[in-house]
Amino acid sequence: MGIVVVGSINTDLVTITPRWPEAGETLLADGFAVLPGGKGANQAVAVARLGGSVQMVGRIGDDGFGRDRLNGLRAAGVDVSHVRISPGVASGVATILVEANGENRILCVSGANALVTPEDVDPALLDAADLVLLQLEIPAATVAAVIARCGAKVLFNPAPVAPVDPAWLRGLGYLVANRIELAQLTGRPTGRMDEVVAAARRLVRQGVGVVIATLGADGAMLVTSERVAHVEAPVVQAVDTTGAGDAFIGCFAQTLVATGDLDAALVRAVRYAAVSVTRRGAQDSYLDAAALAGLEGFGP
Ligand code: RIB
Numbered sequence: 001m002g003i004v005v006v007g008s009i010n011t012d013l014v015t016i017t018p019r020w021p022e023a024g025e026t027l028l029a030d031g032f033a034v035l036p037g038g039k040g041a042n043q044a045v046a047v048a049r050l051g052g053s054v055q056m057v058g059r060i061g062d063d064g065f066g067r068d069r070l071n072g073l074r075a076a077g078v079d080v081s082h083v084r085i086s087p088g089v090a091s092g093v094a095t096i097l098v099e100a101n102g103e104n105r106i107l108c109v110s111g112a113n114a115l116v117t118p119e120d121v122d123p124a125l126l127d128a129a130d131l132v133l134l135q136l137e138i139p140a141a142t143v144a145a146v147i148a149r150c151g152a153k154v155l156f157n158p159a160p161v162a163p164v165d166p167a168w169l170r171g172l173g174y175l176v177a178n179r180i181e182l183a184q185l186t187g188r189p190t191g192r193m194d195e196v197v198a199a200a201r202r203l204v205r206q207g208v209g210v211v212i213a214t215l216g217a218d219g220a221m222l223v224t225s226e227r228v229a230h231v232e233a234p235v236v237q238a239v240d241t242t243g244a245g246d247a248f249i250g251c252f253a254q255t256l257v258a259t260g261d262l263d264a265a266l267v268r269a270v271r272y273a274a275v276s277v278t279r280r281g282a283q284d285s286y287l288d289a290a291a292l293a294g295l296e297g298f299g300p
Helices: 039-049 064-076 111-115 123-128 140-153 179-186 193-205 244-259 262-276 289-293
Strands: 003-006 010-017 031-037 054-061 079-086 092-099 104-109 131-134 154-156 174-178 210-214 220-223 228-231
Touching: 003 039, 003 140, 003 244, 010 064, 031 039, 031 064, 039 054, 039 064, 039 131, 039 244, 054 064, 054 111, 064 079, 079 111, 092 111, 123 140, 131 140, 131 244, 140 154, 154 244, 174 179, 174 244, 179 193, 193 210, 193 220, 210 244, 210 262, 220 262, 228 262, 244 262, 262 289
Parallel strands: 003 054, 003 131, 010 092, 054 079, 131 154, 154 174, 174 210
Antiparallel strands: 010 031, 092 104, 210 220, 220 228
């Protein structure tokens, strides 16, 4: 049936800056853009752009940002029939600073995303899904309810990182986290590759089937109870890393559902995320399948 994303929909207010301003300092920036974002919506758009069937469950407010996001998701090929509108509430926004080296700092105001309840999620939709994508930009109670119903076919992205109920991890299908999230979830260092593997193994011992650490320029590490696989990232010139993790997850999910091949999904997702950082924005940086395939010789 395809992929269901239960998650956030944001408008990203992006400022390009030569450096981070100090406290109390005013700085002249290099550019500004209003772009589609939200971890849930980003992941859904990546799936759709690569040709996957995807349904979005979430909430927007009854404002211009929300209407623009809904239209944008529809235009990208995401089924938005399960996106609800909360009257009198603002849609989610994220203030994003992108520095010259492509690194970002993000502040989210949840708005309508904070009103996504377990009742918003149709159980029949979950039961019919091949894979369900979850992040932490909607209430924990909703995340918990979805995991309780269909944990084995859930891909959970604990971002922005927050305390996770150990019960969520028992029987969870997939967990995808970056170094910082992995460290905070496990209370372990993740600076070195062996430390990443040890932290991921801890989550596997707690009941997760497949743990993937996304490592930016260092690629990605997959850890299960049986094996460890590391995929190197191609060397690229990053201009904006916003939404790279979402690109990875959308591509991984779409490829896994289409092929059933975990390793192929990992390799393609590393590649897809690497391309995304060479382009500005989150959803705006996601290629379609033909453009991705056309990047011949682009590793790994
Ligand atoms: O992961 C990137 C996203 O995080 C941005 O699009 C922003 O909206 C925040 O949700």
